Amino acid sequence: MAFMSFEPFFVARNELIFFHVKELQKKKTSKYCIYKLKDDRKELEYIGVLDELFKQNDELILAKRMNKIILFKNFTQNTDNFKEASLRSLLFLILCFVASAVFLVFCFMNDFQMIDIFFFAVFTLAFILSLNNFLKITKQSSMLKALKKEEIQAFIDKSD
Numbered sequence: 240m241a242f243m244s245f246e247p248f249f250v251a252r253n254e255l256i257f258f259h260v261k262e263l264q265k266k267k268t269s270k271y272c273i274y275k276l277k278d279d280r281k282e283l284e285y286i287g288v289l290d291e292l293f294k295q296n297d298e299l300i301l302a303k304r305m306n307k308i309i310l311f312k313n314f315t316q317n318t319d320n321f322k323e324a325s326l327r328s329l330l331f332l333i334l335c336f337v338a339s340a341v342f343l344v345f346c347f348m349n350d351f352q353m354i355d356i357f358f359f360a361v362f363t364l365a366f367i368l369s370l371n372n373f374l375k376i377t378k379q380s381s382m383l384k385a386l387k388k389e390e391i392q393a394f395i396d397k398s399d
């Protein structure tokens with residue numbers, strides 16, 4: 240769910256890292272699985288719908304923000320979360336669009352009362368931010384799909 244966060248507002252500053260899972264903690268709730276992944280230096284968290292996404296000694300490429308995993312590609316199990324992340328951000332985009340359209344209709348019906356204009360402006364801003372977030376998620380996931388493990392390790396080693 241961290242990929243729906245508006246913390247950076249206009250620029251999603253995701254850090255790309257290669258991660259080798261040394262320790263794994265999993266907590267299952269009624270709807271979600273909460274994973275805490277650890278290696279020698281970092282501890283990261285991922286909240287997802289699917290079960291059994293990670294195992295010990297998995298090799299991952301991650302796009303992370305703070306300690307939250309936004310996008311991942313698991314090279315060991317050949318899995319990723321690109322569809323889930325795109326779907327969630329698309330649903331939030333549609334929700335914001337519908338809410339702004341509803342308040343636009345309310346503006347016309349109620350002769351442009353301030354409360355209707357305020358909520359229309361808020362949901363329009365949320366729509367614009369969620370559109371930006373959706374486009375960035377789509378772009379980042381397409382870039383991660385195309386890359387191979389060796390290319391990513393070479394790129395990260397050069398940047399360190």
